[in-house]
Amino acid sequence: MRTRNEHKEQLVEEKALELLVTHGFDGFSMQKLAKAANVSPATLYIYYKDKEDLITQLGMIHGTKMVDVTLEGFDPHMSFEEGLRLQWRNRARYWLENPMEAKFFDLLSHTPYHKVIAMKMNDRFREVMTVFGRNAVEKNELVRVPFEVYWSIAFAPLYNLIRFHFEGQSKGGKPFTWSDEIMEQTLSLVIKALKP
Amino acid sequence: MRTRNEHKEQLVEEKALELLVTHGFDGFSMQKLAKAANVSPATLYIYYKDKEDLITQLGMIHGTKMVDVTLEGFDPHMSFEEGLRLQWRNRARYWLENPMEAKFFDLLSHTPYHKVIAMKMNDRFREVMTVFGRNAVEKNELVRVPFEVYWSIAFAPLYNLIRFHFEGQSKGGKPFTWSDEIMEQTLSLVIKALKP
DNA sequence: TTTATAAATGAATGTTTGTTTATTTATGGA
DNA sequence: TCCATAAATAAACAAACATTCATTTATAAA
Numbered sequence: 001m002r003t004r005n006e007h008k009e010q011l012v013e014e015k016a017l018e019l020l021v022t023h024g025f026d027g028f029s030m031q032k033l034a035k036a037a038n039v040s041p042a043t044l045y046i047y048y049k050d051k052e053d054l055i056t057q058l059g060m061i062h063g064t065k066m067v068d069v070t071l072e073g074f075d076p077h078m079s080f081e082e083g084l085r086l087q088w089r090n091r092a093r094y095w096l097e098n099p100m101e102a103k104f105f106d107l108l109s110h111t112p113y114h115k116v117i118a119m120k121m122n123d124r125f126r127e128v129m130t131v132f133g134r135n136a137v138e139k140n141e142l143v144r145v146p147f148e149v150y151w152s153i154a155f156a157p158l159y160n161l162i163r164f165h166f167e168g169q170s171k172g173g174k175p176f177t178w179s180d181e182i183m184e185q186t187l188s189l190v191i192k193a194l195k196p
Numbered sequence: 197m198r199t200r201n202e203h204k205e206q207l208v209e210e211k212a213l214e215l216l217v218t219h220g221f222d223g224f225s226m227q228k229l230a231k232a233a234n235v236s237p238a239t240l241y242i243y244y245k246d247k248e249d250l251i252t253q254l255g256m257i258h259g260t261k262m263v264d265v266t267l268e269g270f271d272p273h274m275s276f277e278e279g280l281r282l283q284w285r286n287r288a289r290y291w292l293e294n295p296m297e298a299k300f301f302d303l304l305s306h307t308p309y310h311k312v313i314a315m316k317m318n319d320r321f322r323e324v325m326t327v328f329g330r331n332a333v334e335k336n337e338l339v340r341v342p343f344e345v346y347w348s349i350a351f352a353p354l355y356n357l358i359r360f361h362f363e364g365q366s367k368g369g370k371p372f373t374w375s376d377e378i379m380e381q382t383l384s385l386v387i388k389a390l391k392p
Numbered sequence: 393t394t395t396a397t398a399a400a401t402g403a404a405t406g407t408t409t410g411t412t413t414a415t416t417t418a419t420g421g422a
Numbered sequence: 423t424c425c426a427t428a429a430a431t432a433a434a435c436a437a438a439c440a441t442t443c444a445t446t447t448a449t450a451a452a
Contacts, residue, residue: 001396001397001398001399001448001449001450001451002397002398002399002447002448002449002450003398003399003448003449003450004398004399004400005399005400007375008399008400023308024221024307024308025221025222026221026222026307026308029438029439029440030439030440030441031438031439031440032438039400039401040400040402040403041401041440041441042401042402042403042441042442042443043399043400043401044441045440045441045442046301046398046399046400050440050441051440051441104298106306107306109306110302110303110305110306111220111222112219112220112222114420115363121397131407143385145370145381145382145385146378146381148357148360148372148378149357149378149381149382149385150287151356151360152352152353152354152356152360152382153353153382153385153386153389155356156352156353156355156356157348157353158348158350158351158394159352159356160347160348160351160352161344161345161348162347164344164347167311176342182342182344182345185341185342185345186341186345186348186349189339189341189345189349189389189390190349190389192388192389193349193385193386193388194385195388197418197419197420197421197427197428197429198417198418198419198420198428198430199418199419199428199429200425200428200429200430201429201430204429205434210421222450225409225410226407226409226410226411227408227409227410228408235430235431236430236431236432237410237432238411238412238413238430238431238432238433239413239429239431240411241410241411241412242428242429242430246410246411247410247411301438320427373449
């Protein structure tokens with residue numbers, strides 16, 4: 001029997017991400033993807049059940065990859081400050097090195113697909129973070145607040161900073177770009193907020 | 197000459213928001229909107245130049261309304277804590293009372309339309325906030341940090357909390373809902389972070 | 393070398409898309 | 423009352439859409 005062309009499959013994956021990010025979910029279609037990846041539309045339906053399946057699979061792949069990267073070198077028994085620093089650094093590095101994935105994920109999180117993927121993929125991260133948070137509170141390194149409050153303070157500013165970076169957000173004309181100093185400055189404010 | 201049916205026009209606006217929020221930009225079409233608002237597709241092209249114009253206008257309307265509400269009772273010469281508190285309260289109230297608008301805006305901010313609208317409508321808010329921030333720094337009520345860092349700490353957590361609320365985000369099953377205590381708790385951490 | 397089988401395709405399916413055109417309908421001002 | 427004019431429409435348009443079908447192509451195992 002004939003074997004699957006792995007190179008072709010990977011190209012489809014790449015181009016799908018590219019098209020989704022540059023033209024939005026709105027302007028994305030199977031035919032455009034097929035053309036961009038030099039593949040027959042019918043081939044896409046060998047790889048994926050349908051359009052929804054394509055996007056869901058893409059989300060899962062990059063979602064788990066992102067969680068893996070975020071938790072690289074992480075141990076829930078680290079000190080709170082050390083652990084949070086490591087996660088910020090890991091995420092920032094990954095996103096800056098993989099802007100397509102970063103933007104795709106940001107996009108995806110604001111579509112109906114989000115729920116399906118978040119459910120499956122956040123579980124691991126959520127679990128680790130719950131242990132980490134509980135330990136930190138017990139060691140008196142972290143204020144005791146509901147999970148959602150903690151999350152909103154600990155990570156929302158990082159996401160926002162990255163969005164600013166990719167949008168080149170500016171204050172009265174001066175464009176904004178990421179720097180380690182900016183991250184460090186923001187992170188230290190966050191840590192200050194979360195100390196008991 | 198015949199006069200425009202204002203009621204019909206407003207219904208179109210309402211239904212457009214509803215469809216966009218429930219089915220996403222993806223699943224939105226002029227024909228669906230026409231059907232939902234009991235109007236001929238051609239009528240939409242009397243109200244709006246094209247689909248892009250429809251969405252842009254919708255964004256502008258709700259964008260300026262949101263800025264107005266946020267700045268209700270605000271004065272850039274308020275103390276920093278008082279001013280930030282007021283803005284958080286204003287935004288939270290508006291979003292909880294107008295979930296459709298809130299979700300629409302969240303959605304919109306992750307599409308190519310975003311840039312067009314943000315440019316025009318954020319100007320006023322940005323200007324007021326710049327004065328407010330400068331004053332607060334001079335009075336030694338606010339740390340001196342780049343605008344983007346300030347923004348990421350001061351508002352990103354609020355946005356995140358609202359998203360959690362609308363998604364019913366949960367930790368191990370318990371669903372999350374907004375409460376004034378939760379907001380107060382988060383806001384006080386934010387203020388702690390931003391104090392010099 | 394042959395054969396069975398999955399990969400890959402080009403062309404077509406019927407549907408939905410955004411938008412326009414020709415026509416009818418309502419109404420403020422003459 | 424009647425007329426000019428804009429509102430509103432039903433029906434249509436080509437283009438783009440997701441998906442399928444009949445067929446060809448490549449290859450692992452026999």
